[in-house]
Amino acid sequence: MLVDPITSMWSDRLFQATLVVLLIAMIFTSLEYAASRVARAPRRPAAVGAGDSGSDAEISDTPEEQDEADAPASGRTRADRYGRIGISLMILAVVLHAGSIVLRGLATYRWPLGNMYEFTSALCLMAVGAWLVLVHRHPPLRPAGVFVLTPTLLLMFITGTVLYAEAAPVVPALQSYWIIIHVTTITLASGMLLVPGVASLLFLMKRNERPATLAAKLPGAEALDRLAYRVTVLAFPLYTFGIITGAVWAEAAWGRFWGWDPKETVAFVAWVLYAAYLHARATAGWRTSRAAWINSAGFATIVFNLFFINMVVAGLHSYAGV
Structure with a gap:
């Protein structure tokens, strides 16, 4: 062709x-x-009777909102x-x-x-x-x-x-309609998961205020945590579907659904980490820093799978044109 x-x-x-x-x-x-x-950290409204200067006062927890509060009307x-x-x-x-x-x-x-x-x-x-x-x-x-x-x-x-x-x-192994379904789904999920991975790292920076010069101007910790969770909730089903369709394609191409190929194994490890993150996010005592560390580990695993496994480790997925 x-x-x-x-x-x-x-x-x-x-x-x-x-x-x-x-x-x-x-x-x-x-x-x-x-x-x-x-x-600056948000303040709760002052109690009734505390004086007019403090009543109903609340400071935005994002730099954008704080900046706009002081913006000229013109x-x-x-x-x-x-x-x-x-x-x-x-x-x-x-x-x-x-x-x-x-x-x-x-x-x-x-x-x-x-x-x-x-x-x-x-x-x-x-x-x-x-x-x-x-x-x-x-x-x-x-x-x-x-x-x-x-x-x-x-x-x-x-x-x-x-x-x-x-x-x-x-190559002939990739000349299948499954490339449209499997690879497209994995691409969509992996691209989406980059955003919560970064958001969780920023959340940890903001929560620990380190480094202080960078963390000071970040959006609020709660906003970053919600961002990471909501995007992961959307991307995780796509990633799951991508792994399932990959197994179906493997059965059609190689005669088995799962063979513990290096890329399959690391993809499964990433799936377990993201499942653990969603579970931790719904578990008391794990909803903040611990969950963010798990999400960051999942993101690191995807990056590891993308580069190290594809480019260094030999396996059935080593024909990707590298």
């Missing part, structure tokens, strides 16, 4: 443009974070302007990135998730897209965007250099 070189070239150029736009977006999100005021604050520019650039990056992936599929006449370059590229697209949806629903979380873009940009850079693969047909 032939590959369209012109379409492939434009796919690569759109990927490069995405990387540049995301880099500029991170600059503006960094400026927003730097310009945000330091968050316009937005600097932090807000930087943040809006950053979000606009991220939207542009998502459009360019989606175009790159679509053109990759058109150039190769197949589903564009056949190797590590394509998989990691789609994972980054999903991570940025998930963050944009969350910020649209919860704008006070926006100053934390720099911490989401940093690992995403690192992944994008590695994808475009170390993991880059020329557009080509996939």
Whole structure:
């Protein structure tokens, strides 16, 4: 099967443009974070009869809200302007990135998730897209965007250099309709799980106030904890479905549902960790720091599976074009 070189070239150029736009977006999100005021802990309203100066007074627990409280009536604050520019650039990056992936599929006449370059590229697209949806629903979380873009940009850079693969047909083992179901689902889930992984790490920073210079301007600890939990609740069923469809595909391709291949094993370990996190989040005494550590461990396991297992350890999944 032939590959369209012109379409492939434009796919690569759109990927490069995405990387540049995301880099500029991170600059503006960094400026927003730097310009945000330091968050202060919320105060409860004063008791009745305590005096007018303290009654009904409450301080926002997010830097965005605190910054807006002091904003001039005539316009937005600097932090807000930087943040809006950053979000606009991220939207542009998502459009360019989606175009790159679509053109990759058109150039190769197949589903564009056949190797590590394509998989990691789609994972980054999903991570940025998930963050944009969350910020649209919860704008006070926006100053934390720099911490989401940093690992995403690192992944994008590695994808475009170390993991880059020329557009080509996939090996026969991947020429199955299951690649559309299994790999797409795992990509969606893994991209979504990047966001709660970062949120849990930020929650631990905020809760422990370390490092103090970074933690001071983060959104409130409770907001970060809720973010991590809600996204994991959505991503975990997708990840579960991805593992199940992978087992079905393995039975069709290799004659067994499960063979303890290294990638299968680490994926199962990550699934256990995320199940443990959701259980801990609903268990008294484990809902805060302990649960966040488990969620962070799950995120680290997915990253380990993505890079070390795919690129170092030999197994049945070692034909991913690395």
